[in-house]
Amino acid sequence: MDMRDFMEKHGLTDEDLDRMAEPYERGECPHSDAPMYSGSHLDRVGKKRVTVVYDAVDVQAVSAVARKRGVKPSVVYRDALKAYLAGAAGA
The missing domain is CATH 1.10.1220 (Arc Repressor Mutant)
Structure with missing residues (x-):
């Protein structure tokens, strides 16, 4: 299933995805108090592939x-x- 099929199956639009992504792009995670990090987890643990x-x-x-x-x-x-x-x- 590609992205378009997934979006259609769940009734999502590009605008819906943009709206849902906004908090995460600001570094906020509405479902957790834990800090959010961007990039690879390997960067966080001091390793690089x-x-x-x-x-x-x-x-x-x-x-x-x-x-x-x-x-x-x-x-x-x-x-x-x-x-x-x-x-x-x-x-």
């Missing part, structure tokens, strides 16, 4: 290391980046 493209042979090597260590490949990539940055800081 990035996309990096590696050669397939390197990805396979990382997967093998991760299996051997019993961790996810992302842990191996993070550890490698931390080691690289620690070395670069001393250079």
Whole structure:
């Protein structure tokens, strides 16, 4: 179901959606006392998702290391980046 179908099914117009979005766009949440944040939840917890493209042979090597260590490949990539940055800081 696309947005137009959804709106038609529920009898909504563009004006209805604009009106319902106004409080949230002002940073207000009428249904909660909790603070509202914009952006990715990763920004809030101090992390940022990035996309990096590696050669397939390197990805396979990382997967093998991760299996051997019993961790996810992302842990191996993070550890490698931390080691690289620690070395670069001393250079």
